Amino acid sequence: MSTPEDRLRDILQGEAENLVPAGDGLWRIQQRLAERRSLRSRLVPAIAIGGVIAVAAAAAITVSMTDRGSLQPTHRPPVVTSPQPSACTGGLCQEPLPSPSLPAAGVTTSAAGLPVWPFTNDTEAADWEDNPGSQAWASDPVTVTQHLLDDYLKLPGQATRRVAVLSDPDAAIVQVSAGGRTVSQVRLVQVGRDAKGPWSVTGATAVDLTVQDPVDRAEVTSPLEVYGRVTGVDQSVHVRLMSGSLLAEGFAAAGQERPWSQQLVWTATHWSVGAIVGSTFSGKGDLSAVTITAVRRSGSGAPGQPASGTAFVAIEGGNVVSVDALSGSTLRQISYPPAGATDSSPDGGGSDEVVWVRTDSDNCTSQIILATLSPGAAGTAVLPKPVRRMLASLSAGGRSLGWVELPCTGGPAGTLEVRGPDGKLSTTAATAEPITQLDVRDDGWAVVQVGDKVVVLPSGVRNVSAGKTLAGDPGCLLAAPAWDGTTVVAWEKCGQTWQLSRWPVTGPRTHVPTPTGLADVTHTAIEDGQLLIWLADFRIARVTTAGLAYVPNAARWSEPDW
Amino acid sequence: MAATDSLTLLYSAHYRGLVRLAAYLTGDRDGAEEVVQDAYVKVLGRWGGLRDIDKGEAYLRQSVVNLSRSRLRHRAVVERNAPAPLPDTASAESGAMTQLDRAAVVHALSGLPRRQREAIVLRYYADLSEAQTAHAMGISAGAVKSHTSRGMAALRHLLEEDT
Numbered sequence: 097m098s099t100p101e102d103r104l105r106d107i108l109q110g111e112a113e114n115l116v117p118a119g120d121g122l123w124r125i126q127q128r129l130a131e132r133r134s135l136r137s138r139l140v141p142a143i144a145i146g147g148v149i150a151v152a153a154a155a156a157i158t159v160s161m162t163d164r165g166s167l168q169p170t171h172r173p174p175v176v177t178s179p180q181p182s183a184c185t186g187g188l189c190q191e192p193l194p195s196p197s198l199p200a201a202g203v204t205t206s207a208a209g210l211p212v213w214p215f216t217n218d219t220e221a222a223d224w225e226d227n228p229g230s231q232a233w234a235s236d237p238v239t240v241t242q243h244l245l246d247d248y249l250k251l252p253g254q255a256t257r258r259v260a261v262l263s264d265p266d267a268a269i270v271q272v273s274a275g276g277r278t279v280s281q282v283r284l285v286q287v288g289r290d291a292k293g294p295w296s297v298t299g300a301t302a303v304d305l306t307v308q309d310p311v312d313r314a315e316v317t318s319p320l321e322v323y324g325r326v327t328g329v330d331q332s333v334h335v336r337l338m339s340g341s342l343l344a345e346g347f348a349a350a351g352q353e354r355p356w357s358q359q360l361v362w363t364a365t366h367w368s369v370g371a372i373v374g375s376t377f378s379g380k381g382d383l384s385a386v387t388i389t390a391v392r393r394s395g396s397g398a399p400g401q402p403a404s405g406t407a408f409v410a411i412e413g414g415n416v417v418s419v420d421a422l423s424g425s426t427l428r429q430i431s432y433p434p435a436g437a438t439d440s441s442p443d444g445g446g447s448d449e450v451v452w453v454r455t456d457s458d459n460c461t462s463q464i465i466l467a468t469l470s471p472g473a474a475g476t477a478v479l480p481k482p483v484r485r486m487l488a489s490l491s492a493g494g495r496s497l498g499w500v501e502l503p504c505t506g507g508p509a510g511t512l513e514v515r516g517p518d519g520k521l522s523t524t525a526a527t528a529e530p531i532t533q534l535d536v537r538d539d540g541w542a543v544v545q546v547g548d549k550v551v552v553l554p555s556g557v558r559n560v561s562a563g564k565t566l567a568g569d570p571g572c573l574l575a576a577p578a579w580d581g582t583t584v585v586a587w588e589k590c591g592q593t594w595q596l597s598r599w600p601v602t603g604p605r606t607h608v609p610t611p612t613g614l615a616d617v618t619h620t621a622i623e624d625g626q627l628l629i630w631l632a633d634f635r636i637a638r639v640t641t642a643g644l645a646y647v648p649n650a651a652r653w654s655e656p657d658w
Numbered sequence: 659m660a661a662t663d664s665l666t667l668l669y670s671a672h673y674r675g676l677v678r679l680a681a682y683l684t685g686d687r688d689g690a691e692e693v694v695q696d697a698y699v700k701v702l703g704r705w706g707g708l709r710d711i712d713k714g715e716a717y718l719r720q721s722v723v724n725l726s727r728s729r730l731r732h733r734a735v736v737e738r739n740a741p742a743p744l745p746d747t748a749s750a751e752s753g754a755m756t757q758l759d760r761a762a763v764v765h766a767l768s769g770l771p772r773r774q775r776e777a778i779v780l781r782y783y784a785d786l787s788e789a790q791t792a793h794a795m796g797i798s799a800g801a802v803k804s805h806t807s808r809g810m811a812a813l814r815h816l817l818e819e820d821t
Contacts, residue, residue, distance in 0.1 A: 108783035
């Protein structure tokens with residue numbers, strides 16, 4: 097039989113569950129603390145000036161601090177409004193499409209933090225949702241934390257419990273204990289496309305060990321000086337940089353309240369998101385502290401917006417996506433076709449634009465969409481029409497757009513369309529043979545592959561056959577052309593050997609040293625002089641001076657382009 | 659520990675509970691968040707920051723109690739018969755008590771003298787010991803015992819009258 101005290105306790109705690117804070121409390125506190133620090137920084141010089149003035153200033157500030165209204169935040173978190181239709185300019189019409197907002201980060205999560213393990217991007221999280229496999233433990237933040245300790249960090253800790261009931265349902269804090277004491281609090285966020293997504297670690301803090309630099313989500317380069325503090329005596333801090341695997345490590349001597357530092361050096365460039373892990377042990381060998389600080393490799397770009405020459409667009413699962421060419425991971429989904437529609441032929445151009453063809457469920461009516469890689473609305477660049485469109489091509493400066501149109505009834509005959517820099521259609525060239533590759537220049541000139549030939553088409557031609565067919569070595573076939581400025585770059589297949597050739601506006605054709613043993617090249621993309629090729633065996637590679645750099649996991653993407 | 663880590667940790671671990679505590683202490687659900695945010699700013703906005711994160715909860719709770727008192731003092735009218743600060747909907751664990759009974763208890767709590775209400779809420783909602791309650795209220799453990807005893811007696815009496 098319960099006592100009156102027990103009943104009262106049950107009532108008070110039960111009724112309290114119905115009161116849920118608004119959710120913006122942390123933001124409000126942060127704003128007020130920031131304003132307080134800002135006021136202090138202005139007050140200190142005033143105090144240094146002179147007694148009377150300083151006292152008056154302090155009094156004024158004091159009055160302000162007690163008048164909460166004057167220190168209320170003057171703005172609220174930004175509200176995203178629907179984009180408004182804009183007029184057509186330069187021949188390109190940008191109107192908002194009824195599509196959901198494009199995610200800005202490499203991982204979709206509403207909570208703060210940069211996920212570092214075990215999921216760092218949407219593709220990994222989506223793969224998990226489709227088939228957790230041996231990672232079913234990722235559905236719970238406590239088990240993720242235990243696997244973090246056991247499998248990733250190889251530290252003898254115990255993930256004991258989820259300590260925090262957070263106002264943000266997508267975030268959690270899990271306590272880690274060792275030797276009977278709390279050694280760390282691990283922060284996790286739920287990632288992925290919906291509430292069934294897995295959990296991923298964003299960081300960890302400890303009382304006895306801190307990493308003060310780099311700060312959370314900092315961009316880092318090698319060599320890196322890691323600084324921090326400990327509270328124990330004569331500690332040795334194990335400092336590691338990890339991204340899937342160990343990239344660098346060192347041991348820093350540290351003591352009570354004395355700062356420690358450790359330099360980390362690495363050469364690997366395949367990673368974009370990693371973690372600085374600090375750990376200490378007691379004299380008995382028990383884990384005494386663990387910290388994790390999320391970092392990004394400088395030059396790899398923020399998730400979703402990698403550095404130039406390292407990301408390309410492609411088709412994955414019927415959607416246009418951006419891909420990190422270095423790590424072979426999907427950075428973010430760009431297109432969201434409505435049910436029944438399919439997206440194809442993505443092409444990057446301009447400063448950060450991408451175009452693609454969207455075909456309706458009738459498998460005929462098509463339009464060309466233009467979007468920016470930074471989050472924003474997509475627009476219709478070429479209005480829907482009952483024709484099959486393909487090979488969308490946006491010039492390097494974004495000033496010209498080309499594509500091929502074919503009748504829905506089928507057949508090889510079609511037209512090449514180029515909308516030039518003045519916004520008007522500058523080229524409508526008929527073709528009796530199928531065009532299999534297309535690239536356009538800012539001035540409206542186009543280069544196409546027709547059969548085994550590469551043809552250059554000035555702006556305004558009426559028939560593809562009227563263009564200039566490029567000549568290669570005798571007996572060699574030409575394929576996969578692309579513009580590099582005003583120079584045509586294409587591949588010559590001579591027997592079983594492929595070689596890269598350049599046709600400048602003036603001067604002779606030149607050959608570029610090419611790695612041997614290349615499979616058939618089906619597509620070439622060039623950005624800022626960097627080549628990306630798609631091979632007949634579905635591999636994707638960057639052509640570098642050191643040879644071919646294959647993109648990992650390439651089989652999941654098709655139609656790659658910069 | 660970096661200031662932002664202290665705030666995030668303390669917010670994550672204690673904010674919701676402290677808001678509920680403030681709601682009980684002030685009888686003002688809407689103002690409870692403001693009281694708690696004031697407490698966080700006071701505790702974490704000190705010169706030098708919060709040196710001992712383990713004591714952060716205790717500092718925050720004490721600050722919430724003090725700020726709740728200030729809020730009550732500044733009210734134009736203390737509504738001793740005001741409706742219960744928490745929603746009327748019954749919690750999931752209603753147990754043997756009806757919704758009306760639970761609301762009556764909360765209603766009765768709001769009618770207690772301030773120190774009795776503080777002692778009751780800190781002891782039976784926040785589940786603090788007498789020593790912890792004493793620290794939060796800034797009084798002796800003996801005084802906590804006295805206020806708690808009188809509060810419980812008043813609640814039983816009011817409940818008997820209501821039912």
